Amino acid sequence: MKPAPFRYIRVGSVDDAMSALQAEEDAKILAGGQSLIAMMNLRVVSPECVIDINRIAELDYIEEREDEVSIGALSRLNSVKASAIVGKYCPLLKEALELVANKTVRNRGTIGGNICHADPASEMPAVLIASGASMVIRGAAGERTVEADDFFLGMYETAVEEKELLIEVRVPRVKKTTGSAIMEISSRKGDFGIAVVAAIVQIEDGICKHVRLVCTGVGAKAERILAAEEILAGQKIDVDAISKAERIAYEAVDPQSDFHGDAIYRRELTEILTGRVLRLAAARAAGEV
Amino acid sequence: MQRENVTINVTVNGKCFERSVEPRRLLSDFLRQDIFQTGTHVGCEHGICGSCSVLVDGKSTRSCLMFAVMADACEIETIEGLGDAANMHPLQEGFWQKHGLQCGFCTSGVLMVALELLRENPSPTRAEIREALTGNLCRCTGYQTIVDSIERAAEIMREGAAQ
Numbered sequence A: 001m002k003p004a005p006f007r008y009i010r011v012g013s014v015d016d017a018m019s020a021l022q023a024e025e026d027a028k029i030l031a032g033g034q035s036l037i038a039m040m041n042l043r044v045v046s047p048e049c050v051i052d053i054n055r056i057a058e059l060d061y062i063e064e065r066e067d068e069v070s071i072g073a074l075s076r077l078n079s080v081k082a083s084a085i086v087g088k089y090c091p092l093l094k095e096a097l098e099l100v101a102n103k104t105v106r107n108r109g110t111i112g113g114n115i116c117h118a119d120p121a122s123e124m125p126a127v128l129i130a131s132g133a134s135m136v137i138r139g140a141a142g143e144r145t146v147e148a149d150d151f152f153l154g155m156y157e158t159a160v161e162e163k164e165l166l167i168e169v170r171v172p173r174v175k176k177t178t179g180s181a182i183m184e185i186s187s188r189k190g191d192f193g194i195a196v197v198a199a200i201v202q203i204e205d206g207i208c209k210h211v212r213l214v215c216t217g218v219g220a221k222a223e224r225i226l227a228a229e230e231i232l233a234g235q236k237i238d239v240d241a242i243s244k245a246e247r248i249a250y251e252a253v254d255p256q257s258d259f260h261g262d263a264i265y266r267r268e269l270t271e272i273l274t275g276r277v278l279r280l281a282a283a284r285a286a287g288e289v
Numbered sequence B: 001m002q003r004e005n006v007t008i009n010v011t012v013n014g015k016c017f018e019r020s021v022e023p024r025r026l027l028s029d030f031l032r033q034d035i036f037q038t039g040t041h042v043g044c045e046h047g048i049c050g051s052c053s054v055l056v057d058g059k060s061t062r063s064c065l066m067f068a069v070m071a072d073a074c075e076i077e078t079i080e081g082l083g084d085a086a087n088m089h090p091l092q093e094g095f096w097q098k099h100g101l102q103c104g105f106c107t108s109g110v111l112m113v114a115l116e117l118l119r120e121n122p123s124p125t126r127a128e129i130r131e132a133l134t135g136n137l138c139r140c141t142g143y144q145t146i147v148d149s150i151e152r153a154a155e156i157m158r159e160g161a162a163q
Helices: A014-023 A036-041 A077-082 A084-089 A091-097 A103-108 A111-117 A123-131 A226-232 A239-252 A263-285 B027-034 B090-097 B107-120 B126-135 B144-162
Strands: A007-010 A027-030 A049-052 A062-064 A068-072 A134-139 A142-147 A152-154 A165-172 A178-185 A195-204 A207-216 B006-012 B015-021 B053-056 B059-062 B075-077
Touching: A014 A027, A014 A049, A014 A134, A014 A165, A027 A036, A062 A084, A068 A084, A077 A091, A077 A103, A077 A111, A084 A091, A091 A123, A091 A178, A091 A195, A103 B059, A103 B107, A103 B126, A111 A123, A111 A165, A123 A165, A123 A178, A123 A195, A123 A207, A178 A263, A195 A263, A207 A226, A207 A239, A207 A263, A226 A239, A239 A263, B015 B027, B027 B053, B053 B107, B059 B107, B090 B107, B090 B144, B107 B126, B107 B144, B126 B144
Parallel strands: A007 A049, A027 A049, B006 B075
Antiparallel strands: A062 A068, A068 A165, A134 A142, A134 A165, A178 A195, A195 A207, B006 B015, B053 B059, B053 B075
């Protein structure tokens, strides 16, 4: 199908984007367009006005900071995937991008657009929650920073308000004792996951000092499996602990059945992937792989 | 409310086109209907099938997921820029020799994605070729002969470069 008519505004700076957002009644921000244009073609959305931010050069950067890596919202997914800084300090993000769509889509798709779209099966929210990332959002009154835990509110719903613009993603740099992993089961490579689990663990003297375990594709949004994190924190990540975490993950999620997989199958995948990512993340933390 | 047309300048296969377009005009429709380059095929029109893939400033892009206005001042490469029957591009030669197409609907998209691959990686493994093809659906070939064809095209290009 063809999109409904709309008015087109191209902006070259964040300030211009903010002015356009304030002035317009029913506007959508157009970044890479890999979700928005598909939805407009299907007439799932038909905004009156489209604000094209693709030429805002000041939003396209990946910078190494003291404790974190700052990624401009307009960074293309392939630029993030290829970044040496991301590879060194945010290995979970890099690993996840291998699972996101395909090269052609990643050429244009942006990290900001991906997370603002907040698809319930998207890998990025899970990774950002697991990493303890934060998002910088610009509004009329200035900037605010929102933790990933509070950013993803529901299916296709984030903390970014109608008149606001996501401008930066901040991902903490991993420590030497940290290991991470993400795995998913999907119908074909690059498709959205039927179940996705990501984990990040920090192990010192054999004891788990910090852990985050996040699943996605099995509910309205990416969710931490807090009860499993509690079981693992302060413990050795051994066979016992992992099998307890697997059981908890099975019970914790409440997936829906659809034509990609029924609810019980998704629970079982979540259980199995939980064990697999925890084993791999722990082995990576220990420097074994 | 006003929804004015926008004038854009786009270079397609080295030739400049200035056109006035509706903002909602997809790049795929611009190519096919405004400048009559119908080699780019429109399959699903929502970014799943990969048939409409073209190169925008050298990078593979789904032309159904880009508005023509976004391509203003960009360089586009389409299947028409590759070669013709008398003077085939190595990719076309490879697909001809190895029977890389049957109905041909997906082929122009596949060739443009393969062109990006071979520019970046002149000697891809079969696994790398398969990885590059993950965004392109073909319902005829089962992909085996497409992989064979791209492998053969890479060979022809390397032979050409060596001469």
